[in-house]
Amino acid sequence: SQTIHQWPATLVQPVGSPLSLECTVEGTSNPNLYWYRQAAGRGLQLLFYSVGIGQISSEVPQNLSASRPQDRQFILSSKKLLLSDSGFYLCAWSLGTGRNQPQHFGDGTRLSIL
Amino acid sequence: DQQVKQNSPSLSVQEGRISILNCDYTNSMFDYFLWYKKYPAEGPTFLISISSIKDKNEDGRFTVFLNKSAKHLSLHIVPSQPGDSAVYFCAARGSSGGSYIPTFGRGTSLIVHP
Numbered sequence: 001s002q003t004i005h006q007w008p009a010t011l012v013q014p015v016g017s018p019l020s021l022e023c024t025v026e027g028t029s030n031p032n033l034y035w036y037r038q039a040a041g042r043g044l045q046l047l048f049y050s051v052g053i054g055q056i057s058s059e060v061p062q063n064l065s066a067s068r069p070q071d072r073q074f075i076l077s078s079k080k081l082l083l084s085d086s087g088f089y090l091c092a093w094s095l096g097t098g099r100n101q102p103q104h105f106g107d108g109t110r111l112s113i114l
Numbered sequence: 115d116q117q118v119k120q121n122s123p124s125l126s127v128q129e130g131r132i133s134i135l136n137c138d139y140t141n142s143m144f145d146y147f148l149w150y151k152k153y154p155a156e157g158p159t160f161l162i163s164i165s166s167i168k169d170k171n172e173d174g175r176f177t178v179f180l181n182k183s184a185k186h187l188s189l190h191i192v193p194s195q196p197g198d199s200a201v202y203f204c205a206a207r208g209s210s211g212g213s214y215i216p217t218f219g220r221g222t223s224l225i226v227h228p
Contacts, residue, residue, distance in 0.1 A: 043220035090157050105157030
């Protein structure tokens, strides 16, 4: 069966520090991968998605970036965190972007910026 | 501009009664709709979906109704159980350049009282 791992579960970082969140998927090949953010009182905002190694689509311009160095690895990064980057970050995968493929989410990372 | 709206941030229901969660959308190109359930400190899990060619889909205690003319869908949970207490996200998809990345609502927090 397929599983998705996301870490760390919680993270407290000072403003201006770098960020690296990692997500890995097991049990499937060539998944579509996604990074979402849920800010307080807001819905799920799509940040990045990837349909293959090295292919990243950005939905929201900001100081975050994503990379996919391996088929089942998706990394969210920042060189300098802002206070507004606080939130709950979720990684997800799906078998494809066809309409009948639901997304499967990791347990998320709670990021607090001080 | 919210394309998927869940206007009730919270809903409180007695155990054994029906829970009705509502969702409205504005984009007429959406043709596939999904509901996700999210417990605190966990990622959302896929619950049920419906295609625009149908007006009802049922899975056990969960039924989703779609009213295309009103651009409205609802999730019915009968009978409601305390374990159903969670945040429910409505999501909608339509083809955008061949991609079916869903758009999420802000969620409705359901509390089922014993």
